[in-house]
Amino acid sequence: MxxxxxxxxxxxxxxxxxxxxxxxxxxxxxxxxxxxxxxxxxxxxxxxxxxxxxxxxxxxxxxxxxxxxxxxxxxxxxxxxxxxxxxxxxxxxxxPQIGWRTVYVIEYLGPLAIHPLLYHLRLAKPSPAQTLTLYMIMGQFAKRELESLFVHRFSNATMPFRNVFKNSFHYWVLSGALLAWFAYSPEMSVSSTALPPLSYFGIFLYAVGVSMNTYVHLIQRSLRPAGTDQRRIPSGPGFAWVTCPNYMFETLTWTGVFLVSRSWSVLLFIVVSVAQMKVWADKKEARYRREFPDAYIKKKYGVIPGIL
Structure with a gap:
């Protein structure tokens, strides 16, 4: 009492x-x-x-x-x-609760384990594009793991434990098992040792997307000093175009993967991910307008300039 x-x-x-x-x-x-x-x-x-x-x-x-x-x-x-x-x-x-950081780590472990497993089980002679797809996806999720451990700061310390299963489904099943099964299909393997020309443009988009996504995450980290719940208006590359440029560059990253893999499973993952990111971006836009009614410049698009 x-x-x-x-x-x-x-x-x-x-x-x-x-x-x-x-x-x-x-x-x-x-x-x-x-x-x-x-x-x-x-x-x-x-x-x-x-x-x-x-x-x-x-x-x-x-x-x-x-x-x-x-x-x-x-x-x-x-x-x-x-x-x-x-x-x-x-x-x-x-x-029962579980830490947000722990959930992120669990989510990304799925693709990191599933992709190399199915790559080796499904393919006797992978094409250069399939091998490059594996490296690109592994690099993307390894980056996410490192950011989860050392970069991200979370508004809430925990989430309900049951959510870990729902959240992991997206990554373990959609971007893990489903994406890998079709991207590393023997039917997609070709004997050519050369990458198709469009793949080089995909590599360029991937490099820009990964690097700029990381840069935006570092900007977002700087907005909330450690041990505080302070919020500030973000600024920097892409913030004048959309509410969440990290989502924009994430979309660019996976577009690069799609151009290399040319797999419909990657395209499906992009569509589902962008739809979810649009929901999150709308919520963040509403929060910015509510918390900074006079200082925040309203954005019409949340994820993709001129589209969403």
Whole structure:
């Protein structure tokens, strides 16, 4: 049970109720007293202590329907979050969690293992284009693993554990097994030792896409100093054209792979990926407009200039 803090002005007495499945340790009347200038993160910490659950398993909201979420942020005070004296907050147990970084590492391990396996199982005499396709795809996912470990900073520390299976399906099945099975098909193998001319243009697009995608990721990393939840408006190559130039350069990378492989499975992966990236880009555009209503220059396209 949280205790009122003595000799503090502007105390906020908060009533806690469960939302959804009851949390055993939070049953009954729970009251916590904090200062209105305390951070929302401190409220999460107090409720974590009361419930015995990690702060990452908890979601606190001001409404029973959960639409007024209180962000777990050190930069936001209780007053900023709209929590006044006598407020009722609802706490939901999000279930077992897994780190975002860990999920990324698991996702990309699939293609890194599946592609060389099917390449060697399916092909006795791979064509130069098939061998180059393998190297390009392995390089792309190795880059993603390194960025996941050393570059990316995440807004949320964790996600529900069950999501790892859904997220991994895209990479293990679509860009892993399905893409590799058809890209390394014996029927696609040719005896020629020379690459088709269009392949060289594909190599160029791939090189530009990979390098610029990494550069944009480094820009995005610099926008959020370590240990903070600070957000800033990004700028740099591509940001004047689309909301998410990292997605634009990612699309360019895979277009290069397609021109080398000439496999419909690569094209299918591009279509599905771009559709998903468009959804993410729209959400990011909405967030930029909401958080920086006066300073942010609105973008019409999220992923591909003039198209999406």
């Amino acid at each position: 949280g205790r009122p803090l003595a000799n503090m002005a502007s105390l906020v007495n908060i009533n806690v109720r469960p939302r959804g499945k009851p949390i055993k340790s939070l049953q009954g009347d729970i009251h916590i007293s904090l200062r209105e200038s305390d951070s929302a993160a401190l409220l999460y910490q107090k409720l974590s202590e009361e419930s015995g659950l990690s702060v990452h398993r908890l979601r606190i909201s001001l409404g029973r329907d959960g639409d007024q979420v209180v962000a777990n942020a050190t930069s936001s005070t209780l007053s900023d979050a709209g929590i006044a004296d006598g407020a009722v907050v609802y706490v939901k147990d999000l279930g």
